[in-house]
Amino acid sequence: MRSDLHVHSSASDGTDPPAEVMRRAALAGLDVVALTDHDTVAGLAEARTAAGPITLLPGMELSCRLDGRSLHMLAYLFDPDQPELAAELARIRDDRVLRARAMVDKLAGLGVDISWEQVAAIAGEAVVGRPHIARAMAASGAIASPREAFTRDWIADGGRAYVDRYALDPARAIGLVRAAGGVAVLAHPRAGRDTWVTDEQVTRLAATGLAGVEVFHPDQSEAERARLLALASDLSLVATGGSDDHGSLTGYRPGGETTPAEAYQDLLSRVPDCGKKGP
Ligand SMILES: [Zn+2]
Ligand SMILES: [Zn+2]
Numbered sequence: 182m183r184s185d186l187h188v189h190s191s192a193s194d195g196t197d198p199p200a201e202v203m204r205r206a207a208l209a210g211l212d213v214v215a216l217t218d219h220d221t222v223a224g225l226a227e228a229r230t231a232a233g234p235i236t237l238l239p240g241m242e243l244s245c246r247l248d249g250r251s252l253h254m255l256a257y258l259f260d261p262d263q264p265e266l267a268a269e270l271a272r273i274r275d276d277r278v279l280r281a282r283a284m285v286d287k288l289a290g291l292g293v294d295i296s297w298e299q300v301a302a303i304a305g306e307a308v309v310g311r312p313h314i315a316r317a318m319a320a321s322g323a324i325a326s327p328r329e330a331f332t333r334d335w336i337a338d339g340g341r342a343y344v345d346r347y348a349l350d351p352a353r354a355i356g357l358v359r360a361a362g363g364v365a366v367l368a369h370p371r372a373g374r375d376t377w378v379t380d381e382q383v384t385r386l387a388a389t390g391l392a393g394v395e396v397f398h399p400d401q402s403e404a405e406r407a408r409l410l411a412l413a414s415d416l417s418l419v420a421t422g423g424s425d426d427h428g429s430l431t432g433y434r435p436g437g438e439t440t441p442a443e444a445y446q447d448l449l450s451r452v453p454d455c456g457k458k459g460p
Contacts, residue, residue: 184213184440186238186448187255187368187395187423191305192216192224193242194312196428199224200231202435207235209436213445215240215257215423220273221308222261242368243358244273246348251338251376252367254354255395255421258452259363266361269349274308276347281309287342288314288335293323311336312430338375352389359390364451366393366421371409372400380412387416392451397422397438399431419448 189195190202197205199216202224206214215238216228225239241261243254261267285297295317303320304313315330324330331337349357355365367386370378383394396409397420413420421444424437440448 182212182442182445183210183436184215184238184442184445185209185211185423185426185436185438186213186215186240186257186366186421186440186445187217187242187398187438188214188426188435189218189242189428190216190224190228191307191428192221193218193308194310194427194430196430199228202426202428203228203231203233203235203237205433206435207233211235211436211439213238213440214435215255217242217255217423219308219310220244220270220277222270223306223308243354244346244348245351245354247351247378247382251348252351252378253369253376254349254351254358255366255368255423256354256358256363257366257448259358259361261361263357263361266357269357273347273349277309280344280346281311281314283344284311284314284336284342285317287344288318288323291342293318293321293342295321295323351386355386355390359453362453364392364448364453365390366395366419366448367391368395369398369400369425370394371402371405372398380408383412383418384416387418391418393419393421393444393448395423396420397440398425399434399438400425419444419451421445421448 190199213236217240240257245252299317303316315327318330319327333340358365421440422438424434426435
């Protein structure tokens with residue numbers, strides 16, 4: 182059984198609509214796919230309709246901040262209508278708009294001629310984010326390609342036009358997901374310097390009800406995977422994997438990383454009210 186527990190669609194910053202993501206997942210020979218868009222479940226209904234023989238694991242990737250650093254928390258099988266969780270999601274999404282507007286203002290101050298309306302038009306129905314601003318910047322001719330926006334000159338973390346955003350404390354995120362009947366998995370803790378999570382931080386999160394840690398991720402080295410596997414074993418966390426596919430942005434890679442079958446079953450067994458509900 183092949184399970185990719187981390188893919189994005191155009192409901193957040195992936196390039197393809199959920200139905201197309203599911204079609205590519207089928208072509209990649211996957212049995213289970215978790216759609217994990219950033220801070221939204223808006224793509225799940227379309228993905229479910231298009232799932233065909235694939236098991237769609239409903240998910241989301243929550244934006245968190247720990248000790249001043251950005252951290253991503255994958256969540257699965259929660260009830261998105263649980264009032265407290267729904268309120269936090271609305272707050273995160275509202276803040277994304279305020280923040281994108283503030284970045285557009287800062288860019289204007291730096292001589293970049295883009296408007297909020299252009300950015301909003303590019304984002305369309307998606308949760309607005311920096312990739313949409315980057316595309317507007319490239320369209321305006323300020324930079325040659327969207328990728329160039331992600332430097333300290335522009336909107337990379339800490340960049341001249343960067344604006345911080347509201348993010349959840351990860352322990353609170355874990356609590357919200359569990360209260361909504363789901364499980365939380367720490368996303369790519371060793372994928373990059375900006376989102377590095379230490380052993381000590383993972384240990385603290387494990388004590389607050391974290392179910393798993395993402396080990397098999399394209400941006401994590403073999404050495405870091407080995408360290409994370411040992412840590413997961415010590416802390417009784419499930420070691421998951423996923424491609425973090427973003428469509429053409431990441432060169433179409435669903436199934437490029439997967440969660441071992443036993444780990445997937447272990448994860449399902451940790452859903453608070455499993456038996457009542459499945460993927
Ligand atoms: Zn992430
Ligand atoms: Zn992701």
